[in-house]
Amino acid sequence: xxxLTLAALVAAVTVFVLAIFLGFELxxxxxxxLHTPLMSGANAISGITVVGALLLxxxxxxxGDAPLAAKxxxxxxxxxxxxxxxxxxxxxxxxxxxxxxxxx
Amino acid sequence: MIDAAIWDIGxxxxxxxxxxxxxxxGHPRTAPTGNLYxxxxxxxxxxxxxxxxxxxxxxxxxxxxxxxxxxxALIGTWMALRIEMTGMPEMVAxxxxxxxxxxxxxxxxxxxxxxxxxxxxxxxxxYATWIAIGLSGLVGWITLSGSLVAMMKLxxxxxxxxxxxxRFPTWGPPWLNAVKVLLLIAxxxxxxxxxxxxxNPQWIYGLIGCASLLGILFVxxxxxxDMPVVVSLLNSLSGIxxxxxxxxxxxxxxxxxxxxxxxxxxxxxxxxxKAMNRELRDVLFKAFGGSGDRETVTRTKVGSxxxxxxxLCDGISKCIIVxxxxxxxxxxxxxxxxxAEILEARDCEVKYGIHPVAxxxxxxxNVLLAEANVPYEQLIEMEHINxxxxxxxxxxxxxxxxTVNPAARSGEGPLAGMPILDVDKARxxxxxxRSLSVGYAGVDNDLxxxxxxxxxxxxxxxxxxxxxxxxxEL
Numbered sequence: 138x139x140x141l142t143l144a145a146l147v148a149a150v151t152v153f154v155l156a157i158f159l160g161f162e163l164x165x166x167x168x169x170x171l172h173t174p175l176m177s178g179a180n181a182i183s184g185i186t187v188v189g190a191l192l193l194x195x196x197x198x199x200x201g202d203a204p205l206a207a208k209x210x211x212x213x214x215x216x217x218x219x220x221x222x223x224x225x226x227x228x229x230x231x232x233x234x235x236x237x238x239x240x241x
Numbered sequence: 242m243i244d245a246a247i248w249d250i251g252x253x254x255x256x257x258x259x260x261x262x263x264x265x266x267g268h269p270r271t272a273p274t275g276n277l278y279x280x281x282x283x284x285x286x287x288x289x290x291x292x293x294x295x296x297x298x299x300x301x302x303x304x305x306x307x308x309x310x311x312x313x314a315l316i317g318t319w320m321a322l323r324i325e326m327t328g329m330p331e332m333v334a335x336x337x338x339x340x341x342x343x344x345x346x347x348x349x350x351x352x353x354x355x356x357x358x359x360x361x362x363x364x365x366x367x368y369a370t371w372i373a374i375g376l377s378g379l380v381g382w383i384t385l386s387g388s389l390v391a392m393m394k395l396x397x398x399x400x401x402x403x404x405x406x407x408r409f410p411t412w413g414p415p416w417l418n419a420v421k422v423l424l425l426i427a428x429x430x431x432x433x434x435x436x437x438x439x440x441n442p443q444w445i446y447g448l449i450g451c452a453s454l455l456g457i458l459f460v461x462x463x464x465x466x467d468m469p470v471v472v473s474l475l476n477s478l479s480g481i482x483x484x485x486x487x488x489x490x491x492x493x494x495x496x497x498x499x500x501x502x503x504x505x506x507x508x509x510x511x512x513x514x515k516a517m518n519r520e521l522r523d524v525l526f527k528a529f530g531g532s533g534d535r536e537t538v539t540r541t542k543v544g545s546x547x548x549x550x551x552x553l554c555d556g557i558s559k560c561i562i563v564x565x566x567x568x569x570x571x572x573x574x575x576x577x578x579x580x581a582e583i584l585e586a587r588d589c590e591v592k593y594g595i596h597p598v599a600x601x602x603x604x605x606x607n608v609l610l611a612e613a614n615v616p617y618e619q620l621i622e623m624e625h626i627n628x629x630x631x632x633x634x635x636x637x638x639x640x641x642x643x644t645v646n647p648a649a650r651s652g653e654g655p656l657a658g659m660p661i662l663d664v665d666k667a668r669x670x671x672x673x674x675r676s677l678s679v680g681y682a683g684v685d686n687d688l689x690x691x692x693x694x695x696x697x698x699x700x701x702x703x704x705x706x707x708x709x710x711x712x713x714e715l
Contacts, residue, residue: 160504218313
């Protein structure tokens with residue numbers, strides 16, 4: 138673990154605040170057709186927590202068992218992967234329908 | 242050992258892909274590319290993380306990592322490909338809950354891991370890390386339990402092992418808001434206590450309990466009609482939870498992607514509220530919109546039959562079709578399009594009037610009609626089509642109710658002030674509906690009983706099939 142410094146914390150808060158403003162600006166005028174795919178796509182992106190789950194899942198099993206922390210990280214990994222993979226696939230399905238209509 | 246900066250550069254590229262992806266998702270032409278960008282960003286982030294683990298500590302155990310990724314990918318793929326388009330809103334709610342739950346579990350795992358190692362910081366790092374752990378847990382558990390309740394509500398209920406169908410309750414007396422506030426205060430108290438005594442995980446467990454209960458009580462009083470707004474808000478929360486988890490692990494890609502999704506979800510939430518002419522505050526804390534006490538139907542209306550409607554539709558020059566959730570449930574969008582094509586072949590102008598909250602999600606109808614290859618140009622939004630009803634011969638309402646209920650204009654009751662499609666201004670209104678029962682908002686619809694309204698009672702698909710048949714036989 139990297140030791141957390143005040144400077145690093147402030148930098149992270151800066152990134153956080155700027156990204157929030159960016160998010161507000163990114164999604165301003167969206168046609169209603171895309172509201173559901175957009176919600177679903179954004180939802181899939183929040184599966185990024187898979188990165189955190191991966192970092193904490195890197196634990197060797199001893200006799201097929203792992204500490205509680207690693208078990209929880211494993212469950213988190215499964216849930217986050219479902220969120221990301223399922224989310225992008227469902228979004229893709231919805232968008233394919235819209236695209237299919239456009240080609241006609 | 243590779244310099245740690247390289248991983249951050251990899252994460253930066255992933256974050257850029259997410260930003261571009263979200264941006265492109267907002268425009269019809271670029272949306273599929275946007276989704277691809279998002280998925281690529283995710284793949285990159287996972288690849289970078291695996292490389293980082295390998296480089297920093299080496300892979301200690303493949304079992305959990307590969308097993309988790311494979312299991313999650315399999316279940317995710319299976320769910321995404323299996324789901325019917327009607328079940329989409331529930332699916333989004335469920336995925337959303339998984340995302341929030343994953344963030345909360347990562348935070349919990351980090352605490353327990355640190356406690357096991359005795360790695361507890363002091364001073365600013367203690368406050369920063371433990372506040373982040375607490376907030377990530379708070380938001381994450383609320384998202385998980387709230388999303389599960391929202392999913393049940395969208396489904397309408399759940400079946401017990403014996404096959405018995407139980408309706409999901411909507412319950413929320415006014416004093417419940419005070420309980421929610423108390424629970425929230427308790428959550429913050431637990432976070433504060435966990436900082437005072439970081440070695441004791443009991444405080445974190447207390448937080449988990451309070452936050453989960455808060456999530457349930459938060460969604461329980463909200464009526465079904467408002468559920469899209471709630472799901473959108475929960476979507477925003479799951480992003481925020483991921484961002485807080487980013488603070489726990491000091492990981493930029495989590496912070497950027499999470500907070501962006503949080504902000505974007507909030508924007509979408511307000512867009513939806515605006516469409517319903519509701520304040521977010523009212524939706525969340527006033528508990529109406531299907532609050533349980535449904536009015537009993539006392540009036541009656543004689544139903545029409547498809548042949549009658551078909552005869553009426555012969556020789557008309559303009560028809561507007563208004564779809565609602567009923568069309569989604571009965572999956573009759575193909576029959577609806579067939580009906581429209583028959584009319585068009587007879588020189589009748591056909592348009593579709595799309596209410597912003599028709600169905601259970603914004604854009605729900607657009608997706609279904611797109612599935613049936615209805616031309617995009619025929620889908621007209623509410624603001625633009627409302628002026629056209631006055632010179633329309635026939636309006637065909639397929640499984641919609643609250644979105645065409647004139648009671649919304651009266652300024653009273655749950656629907657008060659919600660903009661509606663002015664279908665009652667058309668010459669004849671044909672409504673395909675199962676019965677005279679009230680809609681999701683629980684308000685009786687006067688439109689059913691008007692003299693110029695014809696009711697086709699029955700399942701949407703069956704009725705539309707019969708109507709198409711009758712049109713062909715004319």
